[in-house]
Amino acid sequence: MPRTLLRNAILATMQPERGPYGLVASGAVVIEDSSVVWCGAGGEIPAELGRIEATDLGGRLVTPALIDCHTHLVYSGNRAREFELRLQGASYEQIAREGGGIVSTVSATRAASERELLAMSLPRVDALLAEAVSTIEIKSGYGLTIEDELKILRVARRISDIRPVRVVTSYLAAHALPPEFKDRADRYLDDVVLPGMEIGQREGLIDAVDGFCERIAFSLQQIERVFAKAKALGLPVKLHAEQLSNLNGAALVARYGGLSADHLEYLDSDGVAAMSAAKTVAVLLPGAFYTLREKQMPPVEQFRASGVPIAVATDSNPGTSPMTSLLLAMNMAATLFRLTPEETLIGTTRNAARALGLRDTGVIAPGYRADLAVWDVAHPAELSYRIGFNPLHQHIFAGAFQ
Numbered sequence: 001m002p003r004t005l006l007r008n009a010i011l012a013t014m015q016p017e018r019g020p021y022g023l024v025a026s027g028a029v030v031i032e033d034s035s036v037v038w039c040g041a042g043g044e045i046p047a048e049l050g051r052i053e054a055t056d057l058g059g060r061l062v063t064p065a066l067i068d069c070h071t072h073l074v075y076s077g078n079r080a081r082e083f084e085l086r087l088q089g090a091s092y093e094q095i096a097r098e099g100g101g102i103v104s105t106v107s108a109t110r111a112a113s114e115r116e117l118l119a120m121s122l123p124r125v126d127a128l129l130a131e132a133v134s135t136i137e138i139k140s141g142y143g144l145t146i147e148d149e150l151k152i153l154r155v156a157r158r159i160s161d162i163r164p165v166r167v168v169t170s171y172l173a174a175h176a177l178p179p180e181f182k183d184r185a186d187r188y189l190d191d192v193v194l195p196g197m198e199i200g201q202r203e204g205l206i207d208a209v210d211g212f213c214e215r216i217a218f219s220l221q222q223i224e225r226v227f228a229k230a231k232a233l234g235l236p237v238k239l240h241a242e243q244l245s246n247l248n249g250a251a252l253v254a255r256y257g258g259l260s261a262d263h264l265e266y267l268d269s270d271g272v273a274a275m276s277a278a279k280t281v282a283v284l285l286p287g288a289f290y291t292l293r294e295k296q297m298p299p300v301e302q303f304r305a306s307g308v309p310i311a312v313a314t315d316s317n318p319g320t321s322p323m324t325s326l327l328l329a330m331n332m333a334a335t336l337f338r339l340t341p342e343e344t345l346i347g348t349t350r351n352a353a354r355a356l357g358l359r360d361t362g363v364i365a366p367g368y369r370a371d372l373a374v375w376d377v378a379h380p381a382e383l384s385y386r387i388g389f390n391p392l393h394q395h396i397f398a399g400a401f402q
């Protein structure tokens with residue numbers, strides 16, 4: 001088995017039992033094949049593992065490669081015009097009600113072929129890869145017909161064939177009501193969302209099921225129908241919940257033992273308690289908060305007090321978060337939501353893995369995948385401190401230098 005020894009590095013292992021960031025000051029990592037087999041202080045490398053040529057990392061910082069656990073990055077077109085309208089005073093909800101917003105991206109995405117969609121999505125993927133993002137969650141939700149939803153998921157799967165990245169898919173047909181089903185949301189569930197889920201699952205295209213629970217999208221009762229179907233198919237659930245108002249979506253996710261509830265600006269203390277009891281991950285999306293100039297903060301202090309794990313993601317999408325930098329999301333989470341730099345890094349590594357139900361990544365430890373980032377910085381707080389600067393030195397994906 002090919003073996004690699006990395007030495008002379010500061011390790012942010014993110015192992016909770018090793019203290020802040022799981023730091024190891026003068027550390028080394030041994031990789032065999034695509035996995036970490038040993039990590040710790042450089043002076044303690046077991047003799048039988050250390051007898052190979054080492055790569056000297058020059059005292060740089062090594063972290064787990066980053067994980068973007070909430071994106072909508074497969075879509076066509078853009079919404080720069082809507083951006084202009086919003087700057088002239090129109091609200092996101094107004095634009096959505098007038099047929100703009102999500103629905104305009106749907107028209108463009110339906111019109112695109114699989115090849116075109118892939119070509120348009122790759123630059124966004126590559127922007128994330130340049131920051132050593134090793135795992136990306138990608139949602140459907142801009143097709144809103146069975147065929148177009150599956151097309152998006154096939155493109156998402158294809159991305160992991162042609163780039164060094166792991167893709168986790170979410171089926172988000174319950175994202176918006178397409179115009180052809182106006183005032184017939186339950187009919188849309190019957191004709192598209194539920195049967196599409198069954199086909200997508202059969203074709204191996206769906207890792208989890210998502211929804212948008214909001215006045216401008218789907219009600220709690222409708223989301224519950226989606227979740228019941230997911231449960232019957234053995235698929236985990238997650239939800240866009242409490243982004244613009246409080247409809248008790250997070251508590252529904254908790255009731256279904258779901259992976260995560262995402263956004264959560266309007267979550268109340270009952271919702272926090274439900275998430276805490278179910279160990280649902282709170283995925284915070286500061287890019288959408290920033291773009292919509294939200295004033296209502298997610299209840300970060302309550303998450304901390306009740307032990308709700310916090311993750312951070314880009315929400316990369318053309319409407320509310322046209323962002324393709326996870327480092328920037330970390331900076332925004334710190335500055336806008338008052339997360340500590342350590343919480344932002346936990347949120348894009350260990351807790352992001354958890355939000356995706358992955359147990360083999362997000363931490364540097366024996367048995368975990370060797371998805372690592374080598375940064376030209378001296379301390380992990382520098383990763384969320386800078387704005388729009390990428391200090392990546394080297395990306396290691398599944399044990400291979402990229």
Ligand code: DI6
Nearest residue numbers: 102212240288317318319320
């Ligand atoms: N919440 C969001 O912030 C995005 N989707 C969602 O459910 C917005 C999607 C868009 O505006 O295109």
Ligand code: FE
Nearest residue numbers: 070072240315
């Ligand atoms: Fe989203």
